[in-house]
Structure formats: structure tokens, C-alpha cells
Amino acid sequence: MLPISSDYPVRGNSPVTWTIIALCCFVAVLQMLDTPAFSDAAMVQYGAQGALIVFDIFPLNPDSARVAGSIISSMFMHAGIWHLAGNMLFFHCFSMAIESLMGPWRYSIFYLLCGIAAALT
Numbered sequence: 001m002l003p004i005s006s007d008y009p010v011r012g013n014s015p016v017t018w019t020i021i022a023l024c025c026f027v028a029v030l031q032m033l034d035t036p037a038f039s040d041a042a043m044v045q046y047g048a049q050g051a052l053i054v055f056d057i058f059p060l061n062p063d064s065a066r067v068a069g070s071i072i073s074s075m076f077m078h079a080g081i082w083h084l085a086g087n088m089l090f091f092h093c094f095s096m097a098i099e100s101l102m103g104p105w106r107y108s109i110f111y112l113l114c115g116i117a118a119a120l121t
Contacts, residue, residue: 075115
């Protein structure tokens with residue numbers, strides 16, 4: 001069973017939700033243009049890698065900024081077209097109601113903090 005919508009009424013527009021969906025799709029297109037399949041090199045460079053996060057951010061070294069940036073960039077990467085489609089379907093159905101409740105600014109911060117927590121976990 002796939003979700004089509006949420007029972008919670010959405011008030012107003014959902015600009016953050018649509019922006020995040022657009023960013024994820026844009027990053028997926030960039031990944032697909034890199035090679036015929038999703039690029040493994042892009043996953044290594046921009047995806048969050050737990051061992052690097054734990055051992056490469058502190059103590060600071062020349063690679064620390066890239067590893068810290070991968071925590072944010074990994075929030076918009078997906079491992080394939082079906083991974084992207086499934087995530088965006090669920091994200092669209094449920095995030096609009098949350099954004100409607102929280103407002104766009106608080107929801108943006110919430111999304112960012114949840115993504116950082118997910119990468120750190």
C-alpha cells in the first residue's frame with residue numbers, strides 16, 4: 001500500500017517541502033548525468049560516512065570541512081531512482097502537514113537538525 005495523502009488538512013503552501021523535493025530531484029539528475037548509473041564516486045564524496053564523521057572531524061585536519069559538509073549534502077542524495085521515488089512520495093504526503101503546523105522557518109530548522117542527527121547516528 002502506498003500513501004497518496006494525509007488525513008491532516010494542510011493550510012497554505014508548503015514552500016520548504018517543494019524546495020526539498022526539487023533539491024533531491026536536482027541532485028539525483030546530477031548523479032545520473034555523472035555516469036549511466038548513480039555514481040559511486042559521488043556517493044563517496046558527498047554521502048555521509050560514519051567512520052569519517054567519527055574519526056575525521058575532530059581533531060581538525062584538512063579533510064574535516066569536506067566531511068562536515070557531507071553531513072548536509074547526504075540529506076539530498078539517494079542510492080537510486082526507486083529510493084528517490086519512494087522517499088519523495090512519503091516525504092510529500094507527510095511533510096506538508098508538518099510544515100503547515102510548524103511554519104516554514106521552524107520546519108526548515110527541524111529538517112536540517114533531523115538530517116544532521118540521522119547522519120551522526
